[in-house]
Amino acid sequence: MKKVTITLWICILLPVTLLAQSPRTTVRKDVPLDSIVLSDPFILADKNTATYYMTGTGGMLWKSRNLKTWEGPYAVTKTDPGSWMGPRPRIWAAELHQYQGKYYYFGTFTNTSIKIDTVQGNVIDRRASHVLVSDAPGGPYVPMKDSTYLPPGKPTLDGTFWIDTDKKPYLVYCHEWLQNWNGTVEKIELKPDLSGTIGEGKVLFRASDSPWSKEKDKNGNIIFNKVTDGPFLFRTKTGRLGMIWTSWVYNVYTQGVAYSAGGKLDGPWIHEKEPITPPNFGHGMLFNTLDGRLLMVLHSHEEINGRYHRVPHLFNADVSGDKLVLGAPYIP
Template sequence: MRFIFLSLNLLLFITSLLIPQDAPEDYKIAVSEIYLSDPFIFADETDSTYYMYGSGGNGTVMCYASKDLKYWSDRFIVYRFRESHWAGPKAPSWAAEVHKYKGRYYLFTTSDDGKPMGKNIRGEDYPRRATQIYVADSPRGPFRDFTDNKPHTPEGWPCLDGTLWIEHGKPYLVFCHEWTQIMDGTIDAVKLPKNLGVPVKKSFVLFKASEAPYVKESPPDPKKEYVTDGCFLFRTKTGRLGMLWSSWKEGKYVLMAAYSESGRLRGPWKQDRELLFEENGGHGMLFTTFDGKLMLSMHYVDPGDARPRRKPIFIEADDSGDRLVLKKEGLIIK
């Protein structure tokens, strides 16, 4: 019995050496060890915890939790696709994000049933893909369907990366209409009911992917794909309405911003000529830390990795002027 007790203590001691000593007791996974696309941070003030959602698959939406953005919990399930779900019980989940609205938590995520809906101008199939919203009483879930198994993006369109924007108290879904159908992808918006149910209004286009500042073709090539990804809206401290979005430039994933010239969601929108990040990083969003720092969360690919894969990175940003900038000497967590 004494031998078992000593062995157990030795095992606990060795384990403690393997875990970084500044890691919180329940948050032992360094952010550098996490591989994740489209990392979205929900900073929940009710429990001073950061929740990180992203893209995954196999019929679940997963989440990590952290107290300091450096060390994270194991993943846990916040939503499980039902057998009867329109995308199936093993559906993928892309670009999951959570917003608090009228005291409840709403999960936005994109799914795909793998079945073609039609063909584009190049004769290629485009998939049935849509964003749907789910509700819960906690950012930890469990989230549930409240729209009778109906997605929120327009029927017949392949759509993804839906996000929430509130303008004058009215909720809108902002989303990407994929290039897979229309070639020149767009970012669109549609007014939501007050309960965030399925829209009854028609959507409207905000801008096209070919408006990216680096696109040289004019008019755009009708058979070339122009990608819209990862829309996220914000206001600068001066009140200017902006949007983060991503696309591809010469084979690299990039992050950029557009700004509404009217200050309203309907625009017109003008692209910032200077990209925010152009070295294989993007799908960004903004959040504020519990000590008041504005941070950009996005995924990036470190070319120095032995097996380069998408990882989360958090970069301090500055929105005090008329445009968002990344702080040159600011905090970076990766």
């Protein structure tokens, strides 16, 4: 796991670092989806503009009318350089959500100049899930009232949005395994206008709860994989609450699914025994196309000359029954 982990961080952070050092990015047009290098893709299908907006790690935005060809990348965030994020934060796993007439940018922001902890030799940067807002899907996305959504000494990532059965909004996120050595997926209530959080976070499940994610310890024993990554929530047509999330099976990037036995965020969460995606695909989300088709977008994962190469892909998906069923690749 140590070798995989070191490679993972180098390959993810390098392109994000380069992007942060190059604020002027050339916008390209008519770019095929499979020509875009992007981790953690998220697509908002916006009916108001009849446009698809895609973002992910790196924090840039792509636009499309047909899912086939795209225009971008656009810089859409305007963070406060005087905040904990610093002047040029790294951005991971950005999501776009429309809510009560506005558009919200759920992202993971990292300030590498601030160190918050050292665990088992790993120095941990200041990193947290945070929410920005805009009046338009294309941004700009700017900070709201609260300067901090989650505890500053706790590295959190991959925040997503959910309205639970109590009709309250929640931020669902991961507490990074680098600190707790057994990654978690947690929830915290958001203020009604999403401008901050209320109360404290609650653990929904731990990496060790998964029957399919695994790794080997230093003695070669098979143990649970520590990583929790990319949660995304959905409901089936029967009303069942599910969550896709990503981890590893040894060195294979993999996505699984869990279902809430209680039908609420509080669970308890029961994990399917087998992954839901093909090997080396993960960090997915579900969206309805402008003509009503349910798709999953996620990225493929390939190691080339010691670096990870990740590209968005579309799959048909079905939640008409009691479970999420992943279909064949979707070709726009």
